[in-house]
Amino acid sequence: MANLGIKKLNEIVKKTLNVIDDSKGAIFDILENARKEVSQLKDELQVLKAEANRIMSQYKTLEGKLAQSKKYLASINSDLANSQEQMEAAYKTANDILVEIAVCRESERQTILRRNDVERRLQNALETVAKAEKLVTQVGTVFDYLSGDLSSLDEHFEKTESKRLLALRIIKTQENERRRIAREIHDGPAQAMSNVVIMTEICEKTAELDMGKALIELQKLKAVVRDCLKSVRRIIYDLRPMSIDDLGFTPTIQKYIEKFSAEHNIRVDFKVNSEEDCIKDSNIALAVFRIVQESLNNTYKHADATHVSIQVECAQNSVLLRISDDGNGFDTNILSNSLNKEDSGFGILGMRERVELLEGEFIIDSKINVGTIIRVKLPYSLQEET
Ligand SMILES: Nc1ncnc2c1ncn2[C@@H]1O[C@H](COP(=O)(O)OP(=O)(O)OP(=O)(O)O)[C@@H](O)[C@H]1O
Ligand SMILES: [Mg+2]
Structure with a gap:
């Protein structure tokens, strides 16, 4: 069109x-x-x-x-x-x-x-x-x-078009995400709660007849409630890692990386150049977290890598982030060609867009059979967060 x-x-x-x-x-x-x-x-x-x-x-x-x-x-x-x-x-x-x-x-x-x-x-x-x-x-x-200036006119229209496509994709992804969360709540906590109701009734009835059996039922009930709590926490965490606000950026990201590394058997090194949490602006902290999250997911999904290195450097006016993997790499030209394809992913596009919204810089560099490097620079916001 x-x-x-x-x-x-x-x-x-x-x-x-x-x-x-x-x-x-x-x-x-x-x-x-x-x-x-x-x-x-x-x-x-x-x-x-x-x-x-x-x-x-x-x-x-x-x-x-x-x-x-x-x-x-x-x-x-x-x-x-x-x-x-x-x-x-x-x-x-x-x-x-x-x-x-x-x-x-x-x-x-x-x-x-x-x-x-x-x-x-x-x-x-x-x-x-x-x-x-x-x-x-x-x-x-x-x-x-x-x-x-014809070519720059083309470029201008392409940029506008890519923004429109991105907005459409974001809406689509939001819908998919809502559907996924709804399914997760339906299959997880909602299912568990209806089990809890049934199990409580069983407990009530068993307690009248056999207190010992009722206690065993109660233990089962406790385990179900505990699982349910765990899955509710996971869903909440996926929605927004609240620990960023509570624990701070570095511990939250460290925890996430450890979990990722253990689950996928990929070694991840994480280095921050500052002792104290340097990212005060939660928009920037969340952006860095999401970029790390998406990059690690990409490494797991596409790179077949054994090692990822993540570095966060808190400079005077900005945060610098560098994520590199030793995977099979890819031709980055596919990113500009994938814009018009309905089914292409938008992880990288989304990362770039997020960084640009925060007036930062995003560079992705990849070499076949060598690996992929993502470099991000995010200036500290001048405005105080409200
Ligand atoms: N670290 C990587 N190593 C190798 N290939 C990669 C890497 N990161 C991205 N790619 C390639 O770039 C493509 C685009 O990545 P992008 O994150 O935008 O989409 P996706 O991961 O396919 O889908 P989505 O992120 O929307 O779930 C991928 O399909 C993959 O071919
Ligand atoms: Mg992706």
Whole structure:
């Protein structure tokens, strides 16, 4: 289901990447065209500037000519000896120069208009280039982000999925555990209590007839009640080793290890670096106890080991736990692959989750035919327990 979700998401991201890639191509085209236009307009501007300079110098020349022709006119005006033709020719020359100046002004005006227009178009084209360049960078970043971070997106979803599966497993295990406890109470103490009732009735009846026999029955009754008490204590202990709170962490774990070692014929060495009980926080003490319990169970169930070594080191800010066995080891890759399998165990997953909840570190290392090592670091809680 979640895999489907991730697959779908991958497809969507891939399609998005294709669209972005196409858009990137289109933006590149726009950028290329805008750059071409900039270069054309710059050339045009150069031509117009040259034209303006040419007009300017022509203008200057004409102004000079006009000044001369005005001077000449003034000189022949004052000299009455000049003929009518001379006068007319001088006027015509001056007039021609004025016409040329007017034409020159007009072409200057036209050139200025064209230059303004080209400058405006150049400004627009430069803005388009800047925008397209920025867009190319941005689209590139989005492209890289989406293509580069796809795997971390997968990872994120896998983590979320593994948390969901773990929660489901925890609920399932809780239900199994309740069923197991109910069966244990039903087969053990509840059965024993109904026996006690029957035996008490037998005792009552026997006591009326034969006191000696009744005493024997009472002894049997005592044994049943004692067994019953034992199994109730065991059930309670399994639920939560209360001795952790009463006796403290070290004696409780020592007792558990001795029992395990005797029952399964596996040698277990246990070392703590501190005389006094260093684990004050009962959440941490219980976590270490459960990790030892699960690791020993795994060693017994899977490792075929002869020796287990458990070390607890109370450091300044944290508790360090190291559990190693000399068993047949296993490929730890199966742990990540087992997530989606319904029937795979969740002992190690549960240990890791418990440690992570307490903001600690959990490392499992295993070598085929050499053994398995679990290392845990649990920081002392900063908050006082309530
Ligand atoms: N000490 C070990 N030596 C060898 N193999 C191990 C050891 N601990 C774990 N394994 C392997 O890792 C697998 C996963 O262990 P895990 O504790 O998560 O599940 P489980 O023990 O199979 O089931 P559960 O703990 O839920 O009862 C085991 O099935 C086993 O193959
Ligand atoms: Mg297990």
